[in-house]
Amino acid sequence: MGAGVIYQRVALIGLGLIAGSMGLRMKRDGLAGEVVGTARTARTREMAVGLGLCDRVTETAAEAVAGADLVVLCVPVGAMAAVAREIAPHLAPGATVSDVGSVKRAVIAAVGPHLPAGVHFVPAHPVAGTEHSGPESGFPTLFDNRWCLLTPDGAAAEAVDRLARLWRAMGSNVDQMEPDHHDLVLAVTSHAPHLIAYTMVGVADDLRRVTDSEVIKYSAAGFRDFTRIAASDPVMWRDVFLSNKDATLEILGRFTEELFALQRAIRTGDGDMLHDYFTRTRAIRRGIIEAGQDTDAPNFGRAPGPVTE
Amino acid sequence: MGAGVIYQRVALIGLGLIAGSMGLRMKRDGLAGEVVGTARTARTREMAVGLGLCDRVTETAAEAVAGADLVVLCVPVGAMAAVAREIAPHLAPGATVSDVGSVKRAVIAAVGPHLPAGVHFVPAHPVAGTEHSGPESGFPTLFDNRWCLLTPDGAAAEAVDRLARLWRAMGSNVDQMEPDHHDLVLAVTSHAPHLIAYTMVGVADDLRRVTDSEVIKYSAAGFRDFTRIAASDPVMWRDVFLSNKDATLEILGRFTEELFALQRAIRTGDGDMLHDYFTRTRAIRRGIIEAGQDTDAPNFGRAPGPVTE
Incomplete structure (x- = not known):
């Protein structure tokens, strides 16, 4: 598509899955004159250079942002305030600062000032x-056909458009949203489901009568989908829940209310209620597939595992 | 592997995903002399013949079981008692009757007498x-490397061994289990996760402030895994919950208790508790992958969707 160079120097602060994928995509498609990265540990910095996801690494965030026209904070949400404080005196005039955090109101409060x-x-x-x-988990097509939500909160249109151009060039669809609304939508589509998956996997792990080995062997029955979600990065998710507390707790409250209604239907033998409920939830899956946001292949198109006997 | 003909005539009562996959596999590998099928609707019976998953269909279950040395009940758990009553007078002496239900104690109580x-x-x-x-969703490799649990409850060893041989020939690993224990294990690995997924998708569908379109667009964030589970067959799942009531409610009780503890940690800002919890749940995922029960490919190895803009 030949978007060309969109920023002369991009600084990635924090080099995990997202920064890694951004770096690989920007380098693959020549979207940045130079990609500079930094991370807290020397091991991650070396790995980033080895993987070719940035041109140069620096030991500190202050050094990384020097002369950058785009700075992207790719650290857990709880670390954003400290990083913003550190880089502020070193930012180039006219630079754009962005982030990739899964919550937006808390990031704006932590970084903005x-x-x-x-x-x-x-x-x-x-x-x-x-x-x-x-960083080793990054891949250049991670953002293809996924949405990138911008919550510019009053930033100059030109700066917003330029960042949107970068995300589109990295494969994303781009939308703008009001920060509080973003946090509520994501509480539904991401934060509450993650907490629920973590909880269910934790329950299974706890049950002494059901040995680990049984839970693992018979996991094909639905549980293994939960374990995938519950294998996500613990620090990132701790910070998401602590910084999107209100919306997450609100959705979990609604969830519990609904779960109790279904439990009651099971207890009283109300088959019609269960059947109606389960029929309604089928429709939303069709919508997701039609919107190109998931595959229709059975079991996500997983290949059957290797036969062990 | 050349297991050869294991049963002379197999009758499949009910022709859905499981029966369809069994029929295709038995025919592919020549495991049955003849596969006879029956289903309530003419449309399903015609489809089964068209798909080649049985040699012959009959209008009634009574006709289907005549002369069969294996009869497999592949109907929803709530329909098992009526089918057993219908076929009982027509079963060949020495025949084996089995089923594929997701609960076992209730099936034994419904069919056995x-x-x-x-x-x-x-x-x-x-x-x-x-x-x-x-039946159109069936495929012959569905059972490859999956477990098939037998709960023979006192059946003759020879009959159990022969059925185990068939399941192994269809690709499964085979284990035996006590029915109540089976129902508890499956409540953890399957029934509770399904109810939870149905609930979360129902909550999302209900939320008026978060439009359908937003839930669908941003579903890549975890929610879409839940929608897959919540797209399962409503009749089958209604019957599972109604017939494994006690174990399901017990596990859901444990789940709610645990969810409340995590909600409390979010509310009070107890980051250490959340971090420890989320670290522990990662291990179980590794176990599942090592046991060959799921893929390690990111996002289950889903292909990125088509780019829509």
């Missing part, structure tokens, strides 16, 4: 990822 | 399936 005048702040959330983490 | 002396009853549960239903 530290940024100097003349810097554009355009928070972003690429709704994409896998259960794997670390 | 109807069967005449001289017939072997070997309940079975192939722990395999997809979110799709109907």
Whole structure:
């Protein structure tokens, strides 16, 4: 598609799955004059260079942002404030600061106050990822056909458009959203489902009468889908829940209410209620497949596992 | 592997995903002299013949079981008693009756009393399936490397061994289990996760502030895994919950207790508790992958969807 160079120098602060995938895509398609990265540990920095996801790494975030026209904070949400404080004095005038956090109101509150005048702040959330983490898990097509949500909160239109152009060039569809609305929508589509999956896997792990080995052997029955979600990065998810507390607790409250109604239907033998409920939920799956957001292949098109006997 | 003909005539009562996959596999590998099928609707019977998953269909279950040395009940659990009553007078002496129901204690109670002396009853549960239903969703490799659990409850060893041989020839690993234990294990690995997924999808569908379209567009964030589970057959699942009431409610009780503890940690800002919990649940995923019960490919190896803009 030949989008060309969109930013002269992009600084990636934090080098995990998302930054890794951004770096690989920007380098593959020549979207940035230079990609500079930084991470807390020397091991991650070396790995990032080895994987070719940035041109150069620096030991500190302050060094990384020097002369960058785009700075992307790719650290867990709970670390954003400290990073913003550190980089603020070193930002180039006119630079855009963005992030990839899964919550937006808390990031705006943590980062916004530290940024100097003349810097554009355009928070972003690429709704994409896998259960794997670390720069070695990145791949350049991670964002293809996924949505990237911008919550610009008053940033200059030109800066917003330029960032949107980068995300489109990296394969995403782009939408704008109000931060609180973003946090509520994501509480439904992501945060509550993750907490529920973590909980169910935790329950299985706890049950002494059902040995680990049985839970694992017979996991094909639905549970294994939950374990995938519950294998996501613990630090990232701790921070998501702590920083999107209200919306997550609201959705979990609705969930519990509904779960109790279904439990009551099971207890009283109300088969019609259960059947109606289960019929209604089928429709939403069809919508997701029609929208190109998931595969219609059975079991997600998983290949059958190797036969062990 | 050349297992050869294991039964001379297999009668499949009910022709959905499981029966369809059994029929295709038995025919592919020559495991049965003849496969006879029956289903309530003419449309399903015609489809089964068209798909080549049985040699012959009959209008009634009574006709289908005549002369069969294996009869497999592949109907929803709630329909098992009526089918058993219908076929009982027509069963060949020495025949084996089995089933593929996801609960075992209730099936034993529903079917057992109807069967005449001289017939072997070997309940079975192939722990395999997809979110799709109907005979057209069947495929011959559905059972490869999945477990099939037999709960023979006192049946003759010879009859149990022969059925185990058939399931192994269809690709499964085979285990024996006590019926109540089976129902508890499956409540953990399958029944509770399904109810939870149905609930979460129902909540999303209900939320008026979060439009359908947003839930669908941003579903890549975890929710879409739930929608797959919640697209499973409503009749089958209604019957599973009604017939495995006690174990399901017990596990859901444990789940709710645990969910409340996590909600409390979110509310009070107890990041250490959340982090420890989320770290522990990662291990179980590794176990499942090592046991060959799921793929390690990110997002289950889903292909990225088509780019829509």
